[in-house]
Amino acid sequence: MNYTLILIAIVAFVIGIVIASMWLEKKGITKDDNDNYIPDVLEDKAKEIKKKAKDIGNIVKKKK
Numbered sequence: 001m002n003y004t005l006i007l008i009a010i011v012a013f014v015i016g017i018v019i020a021s022m023w024l025e026k027k028g029i030t031k032d033d034n035d036n037y038i039p040d041v042l043e044d045k046a047k048e049i050k051k052k053a054k055d056i057g058n059i060v061k062k063k064k
Helices: 002-027 040-063
Strands: none
Touching: none
8 A cells, every 4th residue: 555655656746747847848947958858957967966976986996
């Protein structure tokens, strides 16, 4: 019972995020050049975080 409720909540949350991003993109609030319903701002931030994490990982490996 709990698993089904959790699954339903996750699916509803994801659907809500997709609908919200579609609405924001249509209103012109967010920009999505590649039409994957993920705002370009979030994609850029994710790339920055990945790069920083990789840099920190390289620093840690060098100190070992």
